[in-house]
Amino acid sequence: MPAGRFVVEGLALLPGTEIELPPEIAHQARDVLRLATGTMLHLLDGVGGEYPAQLVLVERKRVIARIGARQAGHAESAMRVVLCQGMLKAAKYETVLQKCTELGVAAFVPLLCERSVAAEEASESKRRRWAKIVAEAIEQCGGTCLPELGTPRPLTHALTEVPAGGIALIPWEETREMPLRATLAGAIADRGGIASISEVRIFIGPEGGFSAREIELARLAGALPVTLGPRILRAETAAIVSATLALDTFGALG
Ligand code: SAM
Numbered sequence: 728m729p730a731g732r733f734v735v736e737g738l739a740l741l742p743g744t745e746i747e748l749p750p751e752i753a754h755q756a757r758d759v760l761r762l763a764t765g766t767m768l769h770l771l772d773g774v775g776g777e778y779p780a781q782l783v784l785v786e787r788k789r790v791i792a793r794i795g796a797r798q799a800g801h802a803e804s805a806m807r808v809v810l811c812q813g814m815l816k817a818a819k820y821e822t823v824l825q826k827c828t829e830l831g832v833a834a835f836v837p838l839l840c841e842r843s844v845a846a847e848e849a850s851e852s853k854r855r856r857w858a859k860i861v862a863e864a865i866e867q868c869g870g871t872c873l874p875e876l877g878t879p880r881p882l883t884h885a886l887t888e889v890p891a892g893g894i895a896l897i898p899w900e901e902t903r904e905m906p907l908r909a910t911l912a913g914a915i916a917d918r919g920g921i922a923s924i925s926e927v928r929i930f931i932g933p934e935g936g937f938s939a940r941e942i943e944l945a946r947l948a949g950a951l952p953v954t955l956g957p958r959i960l961r962a963e964t965a966a967i968v969s970a971t972l973a974l975d976t977f978g979a980l981g
Pocket of ligand 1: 897898899900901930931932933934935936937953954955956957958959960961962963965966
């Protein structure tokens with residue numbers, strides 16, 4: 728078991744070479760974890776590769792590690808699940824990012840909805856914070872692929888981005904007859920099985936929910952309204968539950 732797993736973006740992780748760890752990782756290894764020379768870390772390239780890395784030098788000014796052979800990630804979902812989430816207040820959206828990254832969501836798309844109450848811009852500092860949250864979630868959970876972090880866009884725009892072979896689900900608290908899992912399983916069967924599915928895109932409303940007009944637009948775009956049961960879930964709860972149900976349909980959780 729490595730003493731720690733760290734996402735290292737923008738550095739070439741070449742087996743057999745030595746790299747100087749970026750300052751924030753060097754600080755973690757040296758000053759927080761107090762790791763000594765010889766300790767093994769795992770470095771992640773964020774796109775599926777995991778590299779054993781042995782500390783060969785731990786100094787005040789720098790930490791050097793020798794890169795081992797690339798190991799393919801073993802904890803990625805077989806199905807690409809994209810979560811399109813009505814913009815939420817900061818802490819709620821950060822909860823969605825952390826928990827759904829742990830679960831295996833491959834991409835997050837913030838939605839600008841009629842009833843959004845949160846600020847609708849994603850400042851640079853907010854995006855940096857989001858990137859840090861998903862990197863830490865990947866480091867913690869054993870994943871190796873960083874989820875894509877989209878920029879906020881109107882619901883109508885996100886609906887047009889469903890790729891060929893994709894299935895769009897829109898959980899809506901006012902529908903009763905179509906449970907998410909059974910609806911997704913039925914849509915997969917109708918298309919000839921999982922091999923024909925390129926992506927599952929889930930649309931969750933903001934704190935104010937989707938308007939009837941937005942649900943109609945989603946229906947017209949081919950999204951399937953589904954229920955998460957008779958209770959009205961908070962948006963962040965609905966996001967986590969929906970991602971869990973969809974990923975579990977593809978065996979990602981068991
Ligand atoms: N006011 C609450 C809040 O602040 O989060 C709830 C807002 S609304 C219900 C959040 C979103 O979660 C909805 O747009 C819908 O996508 C989803 N949702 C919540 N409960 C649901 C249910 N029982 N069935 C389907 N979708 C649900």
